[in-house]
Amino acid sequence: MERIKATYFIETPLPVEKAAAVLAGEQSSGTFVAVPGETEELKQRFAARVEAIRPVETVSEPSIPGLNLNGGAYHRAHVEVSWSIENFGYNLAAMISTLQGNLYELTQFTGLKLMDLEVPDSFATRFAGPRFGIAGCRQLTQVTDRPLIGTIIKPSIGLSPAQTADLIKTLVQAGIDFIKDDELLVSSGNSPFEERVDAVMRVINAHADITGKKVMYAFNISDEIDEMLKRYEYILAAGGTSAMISLNSVGLSGVKKICDQGQLAIHGHRNGWGMLNRHPLLGIEFPAYQKIWRLAGVDQIHVNGIQNKFWESDDSVVRSIEACLKPMLGGYSILPVVSSGQWGGQAPETYRRTQTTDLLYMAGGGIMAHPDGPAGGVVALQQAWEAAVDGLTVAEAAQKYPEFGNSVKKFGSPA
Amino acid sequence: MERIKATYFIETPLPVEKAAAVLAGEQSSGTFVAVPGETEELKQRFAARVEAIRPVETVSEPSIPGLNLNGGAYHRAHVEVSWSIENFGYNLAAMISTLQGNLYELTQFTGLKLMDLEVPDSFATRFAGPRFGIAGCRQLTQVTDRPLIGTIIKPSIGLSPAQTADLIKTLVQAGIDFIKDDELLVSSGNSPFEERVDAVMRVINAHADITGKKVMYAFNISDEIDEMLKRYEYILAAGGTSAMISLNSVGLSGVKKICDQGQLAIHGHRNGWGMLNRHPLLGIEFPAYQKIWRLAGVDQIHVNGIQNKFWESDDSVVRSIEACLKPMLGGYSILPVVSSGQWGGQAPETYRRTQTTDLLYMAGGGIMAHPDGPAGGVVALQQAWEAAVDGLTVAEAAQKYPEFGNSVKKFGSPA
Numbered sequence: 001m002e003r004i005k006a007t008y009f010i011e012t013p014l015p016v017e018k019a020a021a022v023l024a025g026e027q028s029s030g031t032f033v034a035v036p037g038e039t040e041e042l043k044q045r046f047a048a049r050v051e052a053i054r055p056v057e058t059v060s061e062p063s064i065p066g067l068n069l070n071g072g073a074y075h076r077a078h079v080e081v082s083w084s085i086e087n088f089g090y091n092l093a094a095m096i097s098t099l100q101g102n103l104y105e106l107t108q109f110t111g112l113k114l115m116d117l118e119v120p121d122s123f124a125t126r127f128a129g130p131r132f133g134i135a136g137c138r139q140l141t142q143v144t145d146r147p148l149i150g151t152i153i154k155p156s157i158g159l160s161p162a163q164t165a166d167l168i169k170t171l172v173q174a175g176i177d178f179i180k181d182d183e184l185l186v187s188s189g190n191s192p193f194e195e196r197v198d199a200v201m202r203v204i205n206a207h208a209d210i211t212g213k214k215v216m217y218a219f220n221i222s223d224e225i226d227e228m229l230k231r232y233e234y235i236l237a238a239g240g241t242s243a244m245i246s247l248n249s250v251g252l253s254g255v256k257k258i259c260d261q262g263q264l265a266i267h268g269h270r271n272g273w274g275m276l277n278r279h280p281l282l283g284i285e286f287p288a289y290q291k292i293w294r295l296a297g298v299d300q301i302h303v304n305g306i307q308n309k310f311w312e313s314d315d316s317v318v319r320s321i322e323a324c325l326k327p328m329l330g331g332y333s334i335l336p337v338v339s340s341g342q343w344g345g346q347a348p349e350t351y352r353r354t355q356t357t358d359l360l361y362m363a364g365g366g367i368m369a370h371p372d373g374p375a376g377g378v379v380a381l382q383q384a385w386e387a388a389v390d391g392l393t394v395a396e397a398a399q400k401y402p403e404f405g406n407s408v409k410k411f412g413s414p415a
Numbered sequence: 416m417e418r419i420k421a422t423y424f425i426e427t428p429l430p431v432e433k434a435a436a437v438l439a440g441e442q443s444s445g446t447f448v449a450v451p452g453e454t455e456e457l458k459q460r461f462a463a464r465v466e467a468i469r470p471v472e473t474v475s476e477p478s479i480p481g482l483n484l485n486g487g488a489y490h491r492a493h494v495e496v497s498w499s500i501e502n503f504g505y506n507l508a509a510m511i512s513t514l515q516g517n518l519y520e521l522t523q524f525t526g527l528k529l530m531d532l533e534v535p536d537s538f539a540t541r542f543a544g545p546r547f548g549i550a551g552c553r554q555l556t557q558v559t560d561r562p563l564i565g566t567i568i569k570p571s572i573g574l575s576p577a578q579t580a581d582l583i584k585t586l587v588q589a590g591i592d593f594i595k596d597d598e599l600l601v602s603s604g605n606s607p608f609e610e611r612v613d614a615v616m617r618v619i620n621a622h623a624d625i626t627g628k629k630v631m632y633a634f635n636i637s638d639e640i641d642e643m644l645k646r647y648e649y650i651l652a653a654g655g656t657s658a659m660i661s662l663n664s665v666g667l668s669g670v671k672k673i674c675d676q677g678q679l680a681i682h683g684h685r686n687g688w689g690m691l692n693r694h695p696l697l698g699i700e701f702p703a704y705q706k707i708w709r710l711a712g713v714d715q716i717h718v719n720g721i722q723n724k725f726w727e728s729d730d731s732v733v734r735s736i737e738a739c740l741k742p743m744l745g746g747y748s749i750l751p752v753v754s755s756g757q758w759g760g761q762a763p764e765t766y767r768r769t770q771t772t773d774l775l776y777m778a779g780g781g782i783m784a785h786p787d788g789p790a791g792g793v794v795a796l797q798q799a800w801e802a803a804v805d806g807l808t809v810a811e812a813a814q815k816y817p818e819f820g821n822s823v824k825k826f827g828s829p830a
């Protein structure tokens with residue numbers, strides 16, 4: 001029988017073997033009591049199995065509150081656990097409850113993070129996955145062999161549909177590939193969703209009629225199921241190609257329902273992610289997280305960016321990009337969305353470390369506040385990526401490309 | 416214009432006023448750039464407002480990784496922030512992205528927890544809330560003036576429908592009010608959902624035909640939207656009165672969709688909660704969390720229990736029960752589910768600290784492993800609560816009530 005595997009980074013005052021057994025027991029049939037007709041075979045069939053334990057280190061202070069044993073030694077280890085597909089079948093919600101459920105509350109752990117997970121091949125026959133992925137998003141935006149260049153409408157909230165459309169006009173004329181709503185905006189007092197779609201798509205469609213290039217706009221539809229479906233249809237009818245969902249706010253079942261409509265590229269925003277990941281020994285790491293959303297069918301997912309304005313390290317961002325680009329079950333292509341304080345100066349380092357242009361590369365001020373105007377900003381970003389692929393440094397690129405050079409003068413060299 | 420309020424417990428190396436301003440700015444119109452036609456009025460209309468700051472203490476080590484300033488002083492404070500209803504309207508997903516979004520990733524914070532939230536009166540006209548709540552669950556189970564006594568089918572996973580039904584038979588004859596699936600079980604290799612519903616409801620309906628009392632069974636329907644709706648209808652058709660959902664695994668939009676069906680009492684399981692709450696300075700506290708689910712329409716929600724087997728303190732459990740029992744918008748009644756290592760011995764302390772019997776009080780081993788059998792176990796729990804309301808100690812109750820006395824002999828006195 002096929003098995004689902006999960007790797008955890010744990011910290012425990014118990015011997016790690018004992019703690020791993022507690023985890024496996026709590027999340028399966030461990031508390032078996034004698035029941036008439038129950039057999040050892042039945043127990044084994046549903047028991048979670050500890051597959052491997054790799055001790056890391058012992059520390060003297062617990063990472064999060066938990067069991068306090070005499071001695072004050074807390075052992076850290078990587079632990080691999082597996083479950084039979086028979087336990088929950090092809091049910092992502094039940095899989096999450098099994099892999100990430102009550103175990104975070106076990107007092108036997110003073111740290112527990114889900115690092116990665118692995119689903120068996122048969123999942124590919126049950127989950128359609130992203131309908132567009134990298135190739136589909138490239139096709140919709142007609143962008144080959146460089147990252148899609150994108151931006152977010154700012155201010156986050158407050159612009160009217162007409163003001164938004166004016167900005168869009170500037171941006172599409174500047175040659176942008178992708179634009180998105182901020183995650184704070186769905187339908188506000190002065191920007192009702194439908195009016196915004198109308199105003200934005202009028203500009204995007206007119207531009208497409210002239211140039212043949214339809215800029216992708218990810219409208220934020222996050223809400224209840226029926227509202228999201230209504231907005232989805234509205235975008236489709238208006239000629240739009242993408243919808244955005246706040247993954248953590250809407251939740252797995254709602255996101256899956258929207259992805260299953262299959263006609264718009266789904267932009268997955270991970271706001272709230274810090275709550276799930278920021279502590280080194282609590283929550284979930286991105287390699288596991290992104291797999292869940294690929295199974296749900298999300299086409300694009302945020303990964304933060306090199307030298308970002310948030311707390312996350314470059315190493316972590318690089319791991320996230322790599323995780324997205326690694327095929328899952330032979331496919332399930334998802335486009336990593338690089339965002340947060342990006343302006344092109346980070347392109348050489350991003351390429352050096354990831355060796356890919358399969359990115360949606362988002363810049364805000366880097367485009368709108370460019371000395372040569374937004375058109376200069378978009379060109380500068382394209383140049384930054386050309387230079388990055390050619391192996392130029394920021395200084396070399398600044399010398400070769402005038403618009404990128406002006407970016408560097410304005411935004412300064414990255415650290 | 417009405418405003419939504421949120422209270423945070425923050426830690427920051429910046430002056431707390433400055434950090435609070437960063438939070439409010441990031442989560443609204445703070446990064447306003449000059450836009451044609453933009454006015455100061457417009458900006459003020461959508462800007463989040465820092466309503467109050469209450470400094471707590473300064474510590475020398477950061478709670479979670481973040482901005483490292485010279486000096487190593489990290490200031491803790493309670494901060495109240497408000498947003499106009501105009502920012503996101505009656506959209507719970509957008510509200511969550513605003514109150515719990517990117518702010519957890521801000522490097523300016525070395526700790527951030529959403530402690531509570533407050534929605535304006537007009538929410539009551541837009542969100543129906545729990546359709547059953549405390550009164551409805553009492554009515555369905557015919558239990559007055561004592562807690563509903565419940566249990567969870569164990570082993571969590573592995574029993575066949577027939578084995579489950581055998582257990583149910585024992586439990587309903589013992590006088591139980593409520594039974595639930597474990598959160599690990601939805602539909603397993605040897606317990607397909609529909610077969611389990613058939614087997615279980617045959618027993619429950621037969622018992623109801625004889626006694627007039629229909630035991631509430633919360634079948635775990637957690638899955639994708641369409642599957643959940645199908646299972647919901649199946650329970651209804653079989654005469655069931657409740658469905659269980661793993662709130663965090665299914666997510667807000669999916670849970671809301673199910674609650675909106677309005678015909679079954681929704682048992683909200685909070686597995687995964689530890690990930691959101693276990694760190695004292697990251698995530699969300701239960702008073703805020705339970706409000707979101709009440710707005711979604713959940714009728715019963717887990718609160719852990721006094722002297723539980725998890726890591727949580729009694730103080731925290733008491734606060735959670737109090738939060739559930741506090742009316743929201745004048746109603747939105749939700750039944751707190753007390754669970755985890757309970758056997759009746761904790762009843763006096765639970766009552767002493769909460770002064771309520773409006774609880775669903777769940778015990779596992781306390782019922783099934785009672786020396787007088789399950790019937791003795793259920794009676795012992797009812798006795799424990801009678802004694803608790805009468806102000807007896809565990810020792811006094813053990814002397815007065817033989818079945819409860821036998822529980823104490825078997826399970827020992829609580830700490």
